[in-house]
Amino acid sequence: MHRIDTSGNVDNRFHPGNPATGQQATLIDQDWLNAVQEEIVGVILAANIDLEKGTNDQLAAAIVALIAGVVGDGSGAVATTRQVLAAGLVTGGGNLAADRTFTVTPATTAEAAAQVRNDVAVTPASLAGLVSLTQIGGAWIIRIGPVIAQLFSGTVTDNNTTILTLPQAFPNEARAGFVNGGRPIATADSNGPYVSGIGLSSVSIYSALDISVSVNVLVFGR
Structure with missing residues (x-):
């Protein structure tokens, strides 16, 4: 992106011109227009929204989506729609729209002695009676x-x-x-x-x- 730098700009700002003083109106060129277009398009595409002619709220939707974390930005952000799944000894988990708790269930003394379950963890307390x-x-x-x-x-x-x-x-x-x-x-x-x-x-x-x-x-x- 760049500020307008064509003829007629005043301190890189647009000017309507003044015939009385000979001030020229600012000329708008393709470089500036393309820069503005690509800046806006870049935000929409970063939110995984396809460009659609005639739809005039895509930039706002993209900003909302990016702020909410629906998509990652490649720099460590994680989508809230992604799942953190539990397996093995761990239960709990879920999507990242909220805090999630994971739990590891300790084995009872009877379960440690039976040596059958494989979805609980053996702790010192589990072995205390064994x-x-x-x-x-x-x-x-x-x-x-x-x-x-x-x-x-x-x-x-x-x-x-x-x-x-x-x-x-x-x-x-x-x-x-x-x-x-x-x-x-x-x-x-x-x-x-x-x-x-x-x-x-x-x-x-x-x-x-x-x-x-x-x-x-x-x-x-x-």
């Missing part, structure tokens, strides 16, 4: 998924079955139990402690030793 160590007195309660391991100590009596209460009752099933006995004597005249039975809330340990001994017990269940 991999954990809890202490009850001197006992350890170790959870790995649905498996519960209990490690504790106790005393078994001589030549008898001793029933030790588990630090925590199993909710569903007691699977196996193991015991190691510390013998304070070196002779091997009797069998040491072994697990003779296990239930949801207790373990039975038989010892053929002639003295009471301290034992460490490890039981598994779920």
Whole structure:
């Protein structure tokens, strides 16, 4: 674009002329007219509006469209008609005519344990009940998924079955139990402690030793 620069202009402005003073009217040439035309046409085309003879509101429509962001200008503007779509773990989204919120749903402990869903995210809170160590007195309660391991100590009596209460009752099933006995004597005249039975809330340990001994017990269940 340029200001009129043909003969008869006054400071690059149009002048009607003045015969009394000999001032010439400003001459309008094709360069200026084409510049004006292309400036207007450029705005309309930038809004993806086709030029139409006889339609006299296309420039206004183009300005409104460009300001509203209906089309991009090539310099980073994004059309509001474009969609920001969610997929996979993400939900939400929509067109850019308004603010949009995206959400990632955390898995529950049960969902993390089931290992079936693939549309939720595993977080530390999801694993809190699956991999954990809890202490009850001197006992350890170790959870790995649905498996519960209990490690504790106790005393078994001589030549008898001793029933030790588990630090925590199993909710569903007691699977196996193991015991190691510390013998304070070196002779091997009797069998040491072994697990003779296990239930949801207790373990039975038989010892053929002639003295009471301290034992460490490890039981598994779920």
